[in-house]
Each structure stands twice: as structure tokens, then as C-alpha cells.
Amino acid sequence: MNPVFERFRLLASLAMHDLWHDRKVSMCIAAALVAVIAPLLLLFGLKFGVVSQLQSELLNDPRNLEIRMISSGRYDAEWLEQLRSQPEVGFAIGMTRSLNTQADLVQDSRHFVDNAEIIPTAEGDPLLASLSLSQPLEGLDVVLSESAARRLNVEVGDQLSLFVSRRLNSRAERGRQSVVVKGVLPAENFPRPAAFVALPLLISLEDFRDGYRIDAFGITTGKVRGEVGEELAENARGEKETQFARARLYAADTDQVGKLEQWLNAQHIDTSSRLADIENVNAINHVLGLVFGVIASTALVGCLASMLGAFLANIDRKRKDLAVLRLLGFDRPAVAGYIVLQASTLTLIAYGVGLILYKLGSEVFNQALAMSSTTGSVVCRITFLHGVIALLLALLVALVVAVVGMLRAFSIEPAESLREL
Known part of the structure; x- marks a missing residue:
């Protein structure tokens, strides 16, 4: 041994x-x-x-990562790309003017939501991460908040109507578009009645209210912006041609919220966040x-x-x-x-x-x-x-x-x- x-x-x-x-x-x-x-x-x-x-x-609450831009401005696609390139940013997408982020959602005469929030979304949206969607929303797909789905009495796969109103040449007009429910967001993620949509649909709502002709909404009056086709995606301006009022913005993690706010404040953009809770x-x-x-x-x-x-x-x-x-x-x-x-x-x-x-x-x-x-x-x-x-x-x-x-x-x-x- x-x-x-x-x-x-x-x-x-x-x-x-x-x-x-x-x-x-x-x-x-x-x-x-x-x-x-x-x-x-x-x-x-x-x-x-x-x-x-x-x-x-x-x-677990993505709202803690959100940074709200309080004041409205005019931000083009170049600025939005610059924002997305910041290492502190986890998700960013352009937002239209506040007035144009609302629409009526109707299932039937007894089930409807007036002035529901219409919120743009895309791949990587922290609020929608818990849904595990098979693919990002596009075209006429929507994700409803739990409160909106409950009031509309709809489930995933159901169709409903989205109505948007405007006044053109002293005449009231109301456009209508059928949309398909692709998911329902839990109430703890978003408590208010809302519909999350692809950005082109939100841009179409703004164009319609600005007096442009959007055939997809069933209204043939209004100014024509270039050649207008029948499909919604063709009616909507592209993101590169849009001047956004603000951005829907989320930090990459809680440690980056303060840094991202400082970057925005340095550009004289007023913001609000849950930084105090994080601190x-x-x-x-x-x-x-x-x-x-x-x-x-x-x-x-x-x-x-x-x-x-x-x-x-x-x-x-x-x-x-x-x-x-x-x-x-x-x-x-x-x-x-x-x-x-x-x-x-x-x-x-x-x-x-x-x-x-x-x-x-x-x-x-x-x-x-x-x-x-x-x-x-x-x-x-x-x-x-x-x-x-x-x-x-x-x-x-x-x-x-x-x-x-x-x-x-x-x-x-x-x-x-x-x-x-």
C-alpha cells in the first residue's frame, strides 16, 4: 500500500x-x-x-421597465433608430398623437368598448412576452387586454369591429375595420381596456383622422396620399415616412432605467418612470x-x-x-x-x-x-x-x-x- x-x-x-x-x-x-x-x-x-x-x-412586472415620454414632439425614423441603438433600450416603437391612439371596439350592440386605447406593438414587446405568440402581430391581428376582452365577450380567434370617427368638410364619418383577436393580455400586465396592434394599423388611424382616404376603412372620401390600394398595409404610410409624437419605450433591465432617462432628459425630453421604486x-x-x-x-x-x-x-x-x-x-x-x-x-x-x-x-x-x-x-x-x-x-x-x-x-x-x- x-x-x-x-x-x-x-x-x-x-x-x-x-x-x-x-x-x-x-x-x-x-x-x-x-x-x-x-x-x-x-x-x-x-x-x-x-x-x-x-x-x-x-x-416580473414589465411596467417597471417602461419610460413614458410626457410631452409630444416630432420624431422621425432616424431618431427612432438612434433610440433603439442605445444599449440601455430593451424595446422601442413609435407612437402617434394621443388623440389618434383611441378607437371604438364593437362585438355587437351589447358588447362594445368606447375609446379603447390602441397601442402599437412589435416583436420583443415586454408586455406581450407572457403570451408566447407564435408570430408577431401583423395586418389586422390584435391582442386585447383582459378588461377589454371581458367587456366585448370575445376569445382568441374571434373577430370584432374597430371603428374610428372623424369630421371632414363639416361631415361626420365613421370608418370600420374587422380585426382578429390573437391573444388576451392578463389584467396584471395591463388593467385598462386596450387593443395592441401592428404599427401600420395605428398609422392608418392617424391618417384617417388627418383627412386622408383609407379605403380599408370603407370610406372613399379624403385626400389621396400617392397611390392608394385596397389593402390596409398599402393604405398605411410606412414607418420611415411617419413623424411620431413620442415613443413607447422599455429599458433592457431595471439597472438601465435611470441611464435611459438621463439620455432622454439630455435631449430635453420630459419623462416619467418607476425609477423611485427601483431605487x-x-x-x-x-x-x-x-x-x-x-x-x-x-x-x-x-x-x-x-x-x-x-x-x-x-x-x-x-x-x-x-x-x-x-x-x-x-x-x-x-x-x-x-x-x-x-x-x-x-x-x-x-x-x-x-x-x-x-x-x-x-x-x-x-x-x-x-x-x-x-x-x-x-x-x-x-x-x-x-x-x-x-x-x-x-x-x-x-x-x-x-x-x-x-x-x-x-x-x-x-x-x-x-x-x-
């Missing part, structure tokens, strides 16, 4: 037998570690649970991280001092035994391994007990918090990675203690065992 392995096995056996022989002292050292590990795991679990819950709520969550994360860091540092220093004192006292108490080992041929590396094995074993035992106590404590916290309406789904939890990091930190403390113990043990000479004879 490998002599190195045999030497290590003998060393490990001596170290474990020594710990068991002095099990009362070993238990005291391990208990000191448990008293630090278990509360720190619980404290970090609560901190991580609270912050991750708040961050999850921010990320509140970041502030909570910072404060809880600071509190945990101070408590953890204090606890680790206290644990280090306690273990250090116990180990040094134990080494002084066993000076004769260590001297005998040196006399029997155990060199300094062997003595160092002996001490490291003991410190690591006690740390692993303490960590295991601390993990069990954390599990029990977290179950108590989770049940108590679940019963409270103010805390709701906040949970005390740590991930596997957090557990590994905590173990490595505990072993690092044990290594520091073992190093100091080694320096004390190295000063013990083999001759000390002979003086006791």
Missing part, C-alpha cells in the same frame, strides 16, 4: 481518536461555531429572501447588505477569537502528547496536518449542525411570514451556492485558527517529553 496514504491514515486516526477522547472540549469548540453559523445562515436567508422577492416583483429596492438591498455585513463580521471575529483561545489552550494542555509525537518521528508537516484535520473536522460537524438548525428555523420563519398579509410570499432561503460559500468561509476561519495553532505547536520540542520522565 502507498506509504504516504498509510501515513495520512495513521495521522487522521490519531486526530479523530484525540477529538473523541477530549469530546467535551471538542463539543464546546463545535458549539461555539454552531452559535455563529446557524444565526448567520438564518439572517442571510431572510435578507436574500426579502431582496430577491422585491427584485422578482420588479422584473427603493436597491436601497433596501444596500441597507440589508450593510446590516448583514456588520453582524457577520462581528460574529466571525468573535468566533475566531473563541476558537483561537480554545485551540491554543488545548495545544498547551497537550504539549506532552505533541512532544511524544515529535519524538516518535512526526515532523512539522505531520503536526500541521494533525491540527488542520482536527480544526476542519470540528468545522464540518458544526456546519452540518448549523445547517440543520437553519432548516428548522427557516421553516418557522416561512410559516409565520406566510400567515401575515403584510409579508405575503417573502421567504427565508439560501441557494446551493450560498451554502457552499458559507462552508468555505467556515473552513477559512478554521484554517486561520489551525495556522496559529501550528505556530504554537512548532515551538514544542521532542525533548520536552523526556523531561517529564
Whole structure:
């Protein structure tokens, strides 16, 4: 058998037998570690649970990524492309004037929605991400908000009529276009009655109200913009020819909301967003991280001092035994391994007990918090990675203690065992 392995096995056996022989002292050292590990795991679990819950709520609600352009302007396709090229932008699409983002939706005489919001959408729209549409909306496809679908009494695949009104040459006109429901957006994503449509349809609504002839709406009066065909896509101006009043804009993530607002404000564009809510969550994360860091540092220093004192006292108490080992041929590396094995074993035992106590404590916290309406789904939890990091930190403390113990043990000479004879 490998002599190195045999030497290590003998060393490990001596170290474990020594710990068991002095099990009362070993238990005291391990208990000191448990008293630090278990509360720190619980404290970090609560901190991580609270912050991750708040961050999850921010990320799961795409409205937190939205930046609203308050004032209207005239923005062309070149400016819109410049906006989309910004690394902070997750989604951007042009919007027509506010008056032209409304229309009547009608299923029958009893089911209709007056002045519903007509919102342009395209591939990558954060609000529609939960629907998992097979393909982006185009032509006469629409996605209704839950409140609009409920009032219209329609489901996916149903047809309904979109009506748009204007006054041309002192005469009231009302255009009509049939559209197909491709999806229904949950109320938590958009609570108001609305229809999400492809951009060309929204541009057609604006053109119609501006007095242009849009054959697809069943109205043959109005100014002609170039050659007008029968299809809606041909009637609508292209995006490159449109001057938009504003943009419907979403940041790539919560960290980019502030930067994107600054970019827009630098162009004298007034904006509004939920940046204050995002900053509140970041502030909570910072404060809880600071509190945990101070408590953890204090606890680790206290644990280090306690273990250090116990180990040094134990080494002084066993000076004769260590001297005998040196006399029997155990060199300094062997003595160092002996001490490291003991410190690591006690740390692993303490960590295991601390993990069990954390599990029990977290179950108590989770049940108590679940019963409270103010805390709701906040949970005390740590991930596997957090557990590994905590173990490595505990072993690092044990290594520091073992190093100091080694320096004390190295000063013990083999001759000390002979003086006791």
C-alpha cells in the first residue's frame, strides 16, 4: 500500500481518536461555531429572501421597465433608430398623437368598448412576452387586454369591429375595420381596456383622422396620399415616412432605467418612470447588505477569537502528547496536518449542525411570514451556492485558527517529553 496514504491514515486516526477522547472540549469548540453559523445562515436567508422577492416583483412586472415620454414632439425614423441603438433600450416603437391612439371596439350592440386605447406593438414587446405568440402581430391581428376582452365577450380567434370617427368638410364619418383577436393580455400586465396592434394599423388611424382616404376603412372620401390600394398595409404610410409624437419605450433591465432617462432628459425630453421604486429596492438591498455585513463580521471575529483561545489552550494542555509525537518521528508537516484535520473536522460537524438548525428555523420563519398579509410570499432561503460559500468561509476561519495553532505547536520540542520522565 502507498506509504504516504498509510501515513495520512495513521495521522487522521490519531486526530479523530484525540477529538473523541477530549469530546467535551471538542463539543464546546463545535458549539461555539454552531452559535455563529446557524444565526448567520438564518439572517442571510431572510435578507436574500426579502431582496430577491422585491427584485422578482420588479422584473416580473414589465411596467417597471417602461419610460413614458410626457410631452409630444416630432420624431422621425432616424431618431427612432438612434433610440433603439442605445444599449440601455430593451424595446422601442413609435407612437402617434394621443388623440389618434383611441378607437371604438364593437362585438355587437351589447358588447362594445368606447375609446379603447390602441397601442402599437412589435416583436420583443415586454408586455406581450407572457403570451408566447407564435408570430408577431401583423395586418389586422390584435391582442386585447383582459378588461377589454371581458367587456366585448370575445376569445382568441374571434373577430370584432374597430371603428374610428372623424369630421371632414363639416361631415361626420365613421370608418370600420374587422380585426382578429390573437391573444388576451392578463389584467396584471395591463388593467385598462386596450387593443395592441401592428404599427401600420395605428398609422392608418392617424391618417384617417388627418383627412386622408383609407379605403380599408370603407370610406372613399379624403385626400389621396400617392397611390392608394385596397389593402390596409398599402393604405398605411410606412414607418420611415411617419413623424411620431413620442415613443413607447422599455429599458433592457431595471439597472438601465435611470441611464435611459438621463439620455432622454439630455435631449430635453420630459419623462416619467418607476425609477423611485427601483431605487427603493436597491436601497433596501444596500441597507440589508450593510446590516448583514456588520453582524457577520462581528460574529466571525468573535468566533475566531473563541476558537483561537480554545485551540491554543488545548495545544498547551497537550504539549506532552505533541512532544511524544515529535519524538516518535512526526515532523512539522505531520503536526500541521494533525491540527488542520482536527480544526476542519470540528468545522464540518458544526456546519452540518448549523445547517440543520437553519432548516428548522427557516421553516418557522416561512410559516409565520406566510400567515401575515403584510409579508405575503417573502421567504427565508439560501441557494446551493450560498451554502457552499458559507462552508468555505467556515473552513477559512478554521484554517486561520489551525495556522496559529501550528505556530504554537512548532515551538514544542521532542525533548520536552523526556523531561517529564
